[in-house]
Amino acid sequence: MSFELIRHDTNVDFVGLRKYAYILSAVLLIAGTLSLLFKGGPQYGIDFAGGFNVQVRFTQDAELDKIRTALNSPVLPGLVVQDFGDAADHEVLLRVSFADQSTNQVRDAVSAGLDAQFGAGAHEIQRLEMVGPKVGADLREKALQAIFYAVLLIATYISGRFEQKWMVAGFMAAGLSAVVYVLDLLNAPTSMSVIAATVATLVLCVVLRLKYALGAMVALIHDVMIPLGFFSLMNKDVDLTIIAALLTIVGYSLNDTIIVYDRIRENLRAKVAPSLDTVINRSVNQTLSRTIITSGTTFLAVLALYIFGGGVIHDFALCMLLGVLAGTYSSIYVAAPVLGFFKPRIDVEDAPKAAAA
């Protein structure tokens, strides 16, 4: 008939394999989380930490050590020199801490130092960014708020949409807002509020027995923590574009999860199989070729961006690549099996509905 990447009668026992999947996820998550804890949170780029970024292009290869010695100046405290983009471009990125110096002072110090070492005209300052500490703190605050509202809205939407529990979903939203309000009154740092809000969401999902929302949330945290942990392990900066990538991953991860859930719900209603595990397996298998095709095309499009998109977009594309991989994997191995935690109740709850349908 036609091509099939995944044979339509494929029937992998995903639920049976979940133990191995949990071990893999746990190893990745624990490694990332330990790294984050050990380093006291993500390594913030200048967007959040404040400071200067200077992107410099040389006409020919310049040794990083020589650049470092050339730029030993009080105007450039905390100097970090690293390679940037393609090796053929001879570009480096300089990071300088903020100590009340102006951009013009930094520009002059960099130009003078590099001219003295490599000769005039051997370098060009292509990009210079300065973020003051106040703006950095504001941007951090805003990014965290964005994550919080994303979590809140999505949890509410999924509970309402999938379980027809709009009231309960509303209750959960109210509960979450209350938690954040109290933390706000206590002047807790926003990072604390986000972690607390996420934990509160999970607890509320369990208490209110919102199984789909719980599964989606677990998958979402999984998919965001893996790139974040990886970035921490690789000592890569988290800046505004990375937050954008993470929020896109949130959307993508849920997109994937919901497609599997839709099928599980449909199969539960149609009463196609006797046990929930069989339903989950069948649903995941039925949507498998779609999952692989979409993830494949998305992965390759982002891979093109990673390889050809240039240095500035490099980390963004890397984060997206990790997110697409984690999201695909989690919708198969994490989100669906989590539904099984509520097994005893699900059968009772869904049986009358299924009979009525």
Next chain:
Amino acid sequence: MGSLRWRALLAAFVIVVALIYVLPSIPSIRTSSLGAVLPSEEINLGLDLKGGIHLTLGVDLDTALANAITSAGQDLRVEAREKKVLVLRPRLLGTRQLEFTLVKKEQQPEIDDLLKARFGSFDVTTREESGNGQMRYVLTASEKYIKYLEDLTMDQALKTIRNRIDQFGVAEPDIRKQQDNRIIVQLPGLDDPKRAINIIGRTAHLEFKLVDEGADVQAAVAGKVPAESELAYLVDKRGGAEVKTPIVLKSEVVLTGEYITDANVQFDSYGQAYVGMNFNARGARIFEDVTAANVKKRLAIVLDGTVHSAPVIQDRIGGGRASITGHFTTEEAHDLAVVLRAGSLPAPVTILEERTVGPSLGQESIDAGMIAALIGGVFVVVFMSVYYRKAGLIAAFEVVLDIMLILAGLAAFGATLTLPGIAGIILTLGMAVDANVLIYERIREELRHGESVASAIGNGFSRATVTILDSNLTTVIAAVILYQFGTGPVRGFAVTLTLGILASMFTAIFVSRIFFDAWLARRQPGTQPSI
């Protein structure tokens, strides 16, 4: 059949409108005769693609308030004297209160009348006898007045910065007020960022202050500054090297740059450049009064906290003219005259954030993005056509249509295309096929279950549509939140992502269906769809 024709017409209409919006962004078309009839909206490129400067400026409103209240104190003294009422030491108390002493307490009715008539923005919060028949007054600025002053300061700051940029001559500058006393300035395509920042970021806050002749300069340097005085440094650049001499000034500002009507470069008899200024009538009067009252004393000219000169006042100075000398180069004097003429900023302005992208880097980013999009796009198109054959060709056509719709949407809404925005388009390339894949897989499944071709297509579309709406809504939620909390490039990304999702839903659900229905209507009995 009738419905099919209408749907096809609607789709064609959307495509034509999209084309109308996309075409003007292509330079060769914009300049041709066709460009004249097309809409003028074109896709804005963000500074990260075009090159240029992005600045976030913070306006120090507290200082502006302090200046305004101090100057109200000066006005009060002058106006009281005209009514033969003597008022002593009007000065700022805290950040928003004004304190002064009424010398004769029996003049209380007169001063109260004056306060009511001319200083209604202040409430009298303290009115007490302070011995010697004197009265101590404390006035508090009303909330409404403070709000008014803050708005005024922001507007003035905005106007001043715009004036300066106009004098600098930048094409299409974008200057915007933001919440939290912030101003955003975007200067596209500028390749000499250094001088521009010098001119924009310079407060050019000009103050005239009397020198505290009685103060011990050495003690002040050691930290013992007399009350109501402050330590400053006189900077002299004679002979090239900067020499800083400590000097003690009275804190009270006798005159500020806000009264300047004109400023220009002049040269003294040695050919040394200096900046001459003219005051308006009110400024001229204050200047005359101050100089008359302080003959043989030194008056310091303070620009942005640095004392440029502190000449001895030889005589009352009428005519409203003053000058700033300080061994400037001609270029420095010129830039200083520009900022003074354009209006000094009503309050100190600090650069909170600055991003400068060179024009060559911007072009490289566009090129790199285009290559990535092209390669990603070719891959997706080839894969879909091979995997789903004719139906895949439809999907491939739709991917191209999606990109056109995104670009048209960006142009129509006047949104800005940024580097992350290009990333958003490329991401959409991959995700755009998702809706098609969902539909096609569903149709294949239905066919396998032995459904008739027509009902397999019908069921495939209707069942997949629910899933598509559900799954894409969450991505839209994430994008809306990104837009709400993001700034600059991140917002561009959110807009592109949202447009991409909406476009792919439209093409996969609506446009695809037209192709399938058209095929169904024309097919020979018994043929299978190529999917």
